[in-house]
Every structure is written in C-alpha cells, then in structure tokens.
Amino acid sequence: MTSRRSVLASGLSAAALYAAKTSYTYAEIDRMIARGDVKGKLSKADLPTPALIVDLDAFEGNVKKMVGYVKSKGRAIRPHGKTHKCPDIAKYIIAQGAVGACSAKLSEAEAFADNGVNGLLVTTAVIGKHKIERAVAIAKKHPDIIYSMDNAQNARDMNDAAGVAKVKLNVAIDLWVGKRTGIIPGDAAVALGEAISKLPNLKLHGIQAYAGHASHAIGFENRKKVSIEAMTPAVETRFALEKKGISCPWLSGGSTGTYNIDTHIEGITELQPGSFMFMDVDYNRIGSESGSEIYTDFKNSLFVLATVVSKPKDDTAIVDGGLKAFSTDKPFPPQWRGGNELPYAFAGDEHGRLTLNAGKQVSIGDRLEFIIPHCDPSVNLHDRIYAVRGEQVEAVWRVAARGLGQ
Numbered sequence: 001m002t003s004r005r006s007v008l009a010s011g012l013s014a015a016a017l018y019a020a021k022t023s024y025t026y027a028e029i030d031r032m033i034a035r036g037d038v039k040g041k042l043s044k045a046d047l048p049t050p051a052l053i054v055d056l057d058a059f060e061g062n063v064k065k066m067v068g069y070v071k072s073k074g075r076a077i078r079p080h081g082k083t084h085k086c087p088d089i090a091k092y093i094i095a096q097g098a099v100g101a102c103s104a105k106l107s108e109a110e111a112f113a114d115n116g117v118n119g120l121l122v123t124t125a126v127i128g129k130h131k132i133e134r135a136v137a138i139a140k141k142h143p144d145i146i147y148s149m150d151n152a153q154n155a156r157d158m159n160d161a162a163g164v165a166k167v168k169l170n171v172a173i174d175l176w177v178g179k180r181t182g183i184i185p186g187d188a189a190v191a192l193g194e195a196i197s198k199l200p201n202l203k204l205h206g207i208q209a210y211a212g213h214a215s216h217a218i219g220f221e222n223r224k225k226v227s228i229e230a231m232t233p234a235v236e237t238r239f240a241l242e243k244k245g246i247s248c249p250w251l252s253g254g255s256t257g258t259y260n261i262d263t264h265i266e267g268i269t270e271l272q273p274g275s276f277m278f279m280d281v282d283y284n285r286i287g288s289e290s291g292s293e294i295y296t297d298f299k300n301s302l303f304v305l306a307t308v309v310s311k312p313k314d315d316t317a318i319v320d321g322g323l324k325a326f327s328t329d330k331p332f333p334p335q336w337r338g339g340n341e342l343p344y345a346f347a348g349d350e351h352g353r354l355t356l357n358a359g360k361q362v363s364i365g366d367r368l369e370f371i372i373p374h375c376d377p378s379v380n381l382h383d384r385i386y387a388v389r390g391e392q393v394e395a396v397w398r399v400a401a402r403g404l405g406q
Helices: 004-009 014-021 026-035 056-072 087-095 106-114 129-141 152-165 187-197 220-243 375-379
Strands: 051-055 101-103 120-122 146-149 169-174 202-209 251-253 302-313 316-319 344-346 352-355 367-371 384-389 392-398
Touching: 051 056, 056 087, 056 384, 087 101, 087 106, 087 392, 101 106, 106 120, 106 129, 129 152, 129 169, 146 152, 146 202, 152 169, 152 187, 152 202, 169 187, 187 202, 187 220, 202 220, 220 251, 302 375
Parallel strands: 051 384, 101 120, 120 146, 146 169, 169 202, 202 251
Antiparallel strands: 051 302, 302 316, 302 367, 316 352, 344 352, 384 392
C-alpha cells in the first residue's frame, strides 16, 4: 500500500493527497455544505467556484490583534457587521472580547438579532413609520440595542412608538464628521441632546461619530491629521453635553485605518472598525505607521477562489470569477494572492481575464485565490463564506444579512 510519506515524496502536495482521498460526488458535497458538516471532510479542492473563502489563521490573528490593542488602550470595541453580514463572525468576535456589533441598516440588525447577536448599534437613522415599528420590535427582544439619530422629529417619532410598545429605546446622536449622515457637531447637536433628554421613552446612550473619509486617507501622518480634525468636534460635543447636565458617557467611532490614532484621542470610548478582519486591495494601499506604503497591520484573510476555465492564448487565461464574484466600486481589480505574475482584468459578469507574465503558466482546472478590491460589497455577492485552515474547510458561515440594505 502507498503510504502518505511515499506519496508526498513523489511530488504530490498534501492538498492533492487530501483531495484524492475525498472523492465525493457533487450531491454529497452539496449536502455537506448545506448542513455545515464539512470539518475533516472537505478541502478547498471540493468547493464549487467561485467561492468566498476566509483563511482562518489570518482572520483569527487579525481579530485577536485588533481586540487586544483596543482593549489595551482602555477602549471598548464594537466591530462593524456591514463588513461580514454574518452572525457567526459577529458572535466569534464578541467571544474574543467585543461588546457587540454595529449594523449599517435596520435589516442587518434584524438578521443579527434573529441569530442571537447582542450589543447591536444601528449606525444609520431609522426613518419612517414602518421601520420604526421594526426597530421597536427588535428592542422588545434585545433591549440593549442602540439606535442612531440626527433629527428631533425622528426622535419624537421613535419616542411615540416606544411609548405605545412600552419599551425604552437606547439612542445615540449621530454626528456629521464623515461626510455621510449626522447632525453638525456643537450647538445643533447639543440642542438635539436636550430634546432627547426630555423624551420619556428614549435614553441617550451617547454619540456615534464615524469619520469614514479618514479611514482611507493615504499615509499615516496624513490619516492622523484627518482623523483628529474629524473627531475633535465630536469629543468637544460630548463634553458640551456633559456641561449642560446631559449624561454622555459614550462616544463610538473609529475605523480599521485609524484604530491606532483614535484610541489615543481622549474622549473616544469605543471603536467600530470592520475591514481589519478581512482586509482588501483598497486598505492595502493606505500605508502603515512605520512609513511603509503597504498597510501591514492586518493580514489579508478574505479571498475568492476561482477556477481556470479557458486558455484561449498562451499569454491569456480565463477564470470563472467576474463582476458577480468581486466588488466593482473601486478603480482597481482583484489581485492574485500569489504575486504580480497574473494580472487580473474583469471580462464580464461571469469571468476574469489573466495575463500570464514572467513565464507564469496555468492550466485549465487550476484553482487560484484572489484578494478582493473591497471586502464589504464583495461579501454581499455571496451566500456563504467557507472558513478554511490550510487546505481544509473547517466551517461554512451563512451570509445571513446578504442583500439586506433597508
């Protein structure tokens, strides 16, 4: 009988050996994936492509580094669920020390709450009668949820609905610090805080201030300047509320790009980064505190696994991952995990085109992994994330909030 050692000595990789030993039919693989019964049974070679995969060693290392760093600076961390849209990931990070998870939209929060995620912060205002009804329904089951708001009428509407439902809602003032939503810091925000403090069914939890434009500012010193300029008015608003006698013990903000900046700004109590767990081509470009042009604080852990399906010319190969597998909101394409010898270009909805440089050759059937341009919208294109360690698949995580943009 051929031993594992003799097979490896003959030149076959451990991955090839593992794949050869697990010759399942597609129907068998499909049932395993549907049940999540994959650990010790499936390898990456068994996965249908294109497949969204997460390298568990890199992912777990990223989470432990970020949570440990933030907590060491005396801050709490509530990572953003819009990045992964996956309750399994949210619960894993909470188990590592996070206080909860952020949600960009109400429907995301519903998906997380329905799957047992606590400590939710909805970072976008809940506007309109029906959405407010849904928000109140979540709060009845998860009373620790926090809702952001930047408008006095919205505060009154939320208060009235909470009164009918006999619940008290935790709310946060959303500040305009990141060119998205929010009320202007300073007097306007303080006035909103005063209005909220008079509403019996709302409890002011604090301030939500996300400076998204700072997170991708190129170069550490430039990013530090942009973030401090954005977050200083938020800190000043917090203290102004306190001077008015309005309790404001909490200020949440920060991002993957500014985690080691915002934790040093006095008055910020909590960070809400997201991309650190996965990383992407976009974040790789922002530069590190060390002066490196590449952002090396966290490792790329999220990839799309694709198969070479055609080779029309000696210098061209086609893979089965295209516009429907990767985000397309950035001016740069996916990058092959192995280096620069296989530049990728989109070739339509279903395909990508590889240019074979420096003598690099691939064959039809080869499987290649690509770093995604932007993690959040890329995740939103997939139903599942396959959690892999080495070549083996350890878990299947459902992207439960996929497509939930309400």
